[in-house]
Amino acid sequence: MKSLLNFRWLLLVALTSTLTSAQEIGLQLYSLRNEIPKDVPGTLKQVKSWGITEIEGGGTYGMTVEEFNTLSKNTGLKLIAIGADFAELEKEPMAVAQRAKAFGVTYVVCYWIPHHGDNFTLADTENAIHVFNTAGKILAEQGISFCYHPHGYEFRPNGKGTLFDLMMAKLDPKYVNFEMDVFWIKHPGQDPVKILKKYKNRFPLMHLKDRKAGTEGNQNGHADVETNVVLGQGDVGIEAIMKVAKKYGVKHFFIEDESLRSVQQIPQSLEFLKSLH
Numbered sequence: 001m002k003s004l005l006n007f008r009w010l011l012l013v014a015l016t017s018t019l020t021s022a023q024e025i026g027l028q029l030y031s032l033r034n035e036i037p038k039d040v041p042g043t044l045k046q047v048k049s050w051g052i053t054e055i056e057g058g059g060t061y062g063m064t065v066e067e068f069n070t071l072s073k074n075t076g077l078k079l080i081a082i083g084a085d086f087a088e089l090e091k092e093p094m095a096v097a098q099r100a101k102a103f104g105v106t107y108v109v110c111y112w113i114p115h116h117g118d119n120f121t122l123a124d125t126e127n128a129i130h131v132f133n134t135a136g137k138i139l140a141e142q143g144i145s146f147c148y149h150p151h152g153y154e155f156r157p158n159g160k161g162t163l164f165d166l167m168m169a170k171l172d173p174k175y176v177n178f179e180m181d182v183f184w185i186k187h188p189g190q191d192p193v194k195i196l197k198k199y200k201n202r203f204p205l206m207h208l209k210d211r212k213a214g215t216e217g218n219q220n221g222h223a224d225v226e227t228n229v230v231l232g233q234g235d236v237g238i239e240a241i242m243k244v245a246k247k248y249g250v251k252h253f254f255i256e257d258e259s260l261r262s263v264q265q266i267p268q269s270l271e272f273l274k275s276l277h
Contacts, residue, residue: 025273026054026080028207028256031266036061040068044075050267056205056254058082058103065102080252081107081147081179081205086114086131093135097142107205107252108139109179111149118220120153125163129170136175147205149179151221152188168199179205181256183228186211186236188219193240201249207256208241208269210234225258231269242276 027047029036036043040061047055055077060068072079082105084096089110100108110132115124128148136146148171154164171177180203185192196203212227213235231238245253257265 024054024253025052025208025270026056026252026254027052027266028254029055029057029059031255031257031262034260035263041071041075044071044077046263048076050270052077052270054078054080054252054254056081056109056252058084065099069104079103079105080254081105081109084108084110086110086112086128089135090131093138094142096135097139097144100139100144101142105144107145107147107179109147109149109205112151112221113148113154115153118153118222120156120163120221122158122163122166125154125158125166129167132176133170133172136172140175145177145204146175147177147179149181149205149207150184151181152184152217152219153221155188155190156219168202173202178203179207180250181207181209182236182238182241183207183209183211183223184221187215187217187223189217192237193244196241196244196248196250203249204251206241206245206250206253208238208253208273209256209258210236210238210269226260228257228259228262228265230265230272231255232272238272239276242273 032043032047040063053076055072057079063071069079082100082103088096096108113120113124113128115121132146132148139146148167150164154167155162158166178199180192180196182192185195208231210229210231211234212229215223215227215235255266255269257269259265
């Protein structure tokens with residue numbers, strides 16, 4: 001009897017370990033921006049054929065929201081997040097909330113803060129903090145979680161830290177959190193694991209993207225998309241990130257491959273992720 005109980009306990013531990021180590025990997029549809037307009041149903045079927053069930057997007061490719069929702073559902077894909085323009089969040093946050101509800105998503109993401117040329121300033125940061133806190137509260141009241149996706153220019157020095165540190169300090173976590181694109185944390189000279197650890201539970205969403213080794217970084221939010229390589233073949237440190245990401249609060253992972261080789265690279269990236277333990 002004792003040996004049977006021990007066996008059951010070991011089996012439970014093994015199953016729990018497998019379940020907690022398994023990662024649900026989604027896809028940011030921008031990765032297939034060149035393919036989808038040519039064949040929306042066919043492209044979505046291809047995404048599903050890779051074993052992907054979660055997607056991030058926001059476009060309907062000439063369809064109504066209802067038509068796109070039906071197509072996605074029938075294909076076996078669930079839309080988790082849509083994007084929202086900064087100006088729309090500033091001027092019409094309720095319209096953003098209503099669009100998110102129409103899509104049936106949990107998250108809205110802003111991908112860019114407008115600024116002059118490559119000069120992202122303290123004033124730009126403080127304005128964004130105000131806009132995001134205001135819009136984020138409105139979205140939260142409608143049951144939608146709001147996230148900002150940094151692009152690297154936020155890591156410019158400010159006082160004893162960076163403009164990003166200021167954003168973290170002043171953005172209310174009840175209303176505003178973040179989507180970490182690991183490429184855009186590495187590219188401006190930061191360590192994704194250290195940032196995840198420093199700001200636990202502030203990154204519910206994550207873009208998985210690797211960078212060709214030897215690529216010169218910058219803090220202006222720009223990079224050659226052809227530096228996007230198969231996950232695990234670059235210098236971002238995907239394996240180390242995946243080992244701790246859920247522990248520090250990441251709930252949804254999306255591959256984003258902006259290269260012209262994305263159709264070939266995405267399945268290889270998925271195979272790499274499956275190989276991790």
